[in-house]
């Protein structure tokens with residue numbers, strides 16, 4: 410479902426970014442670009458791949474999210490794109506509070522998925538994709554923990 414790009418560390422905005430340190434296969438990392446995007450990286454086959462990108466939400470408030478998160482002083486809003494097997498692209502919205510370590514992730518008309526113990530919007534995206542690919546019917550998110558090898562700051566939340 411994901412669209413992995415083989416050109417490492419070239420943000421879609423055109424900027425070229427320095428590789429984060431680390432070379433453990435399967436490690437993940439995040440890079441913030443000057444354009445505002447957050448790039449979600451994974452170490453694969455000796456290189457960093459861009460596994461996904463989160464774009465800051467600039468438009469109107471989004472319905473369906475909890476008031477608790479929407480009113481948080483530290484709320485972050487992002488969106489990312491997924492592609493299904495028919496290559497249809499859809500937008501997924503993320504509302505995230507670093508202080509609470511809570512994210513809500515919403516795809517089209519589905520109820521938002523609430524995730525706790527989240528350190529970054531990129532982690533929320535990965536956790537949501539795991540859950541989505543496992544099938545919303547399963548009812549319970551398949552939760553994997555990711556090690557962040559390139560933290561952009563001190564650990565937040567629980």
Ligand SMILES: [Zn+2]
Nearest residue numbers: 420422442444
């Ligand atoms: Zn950029």
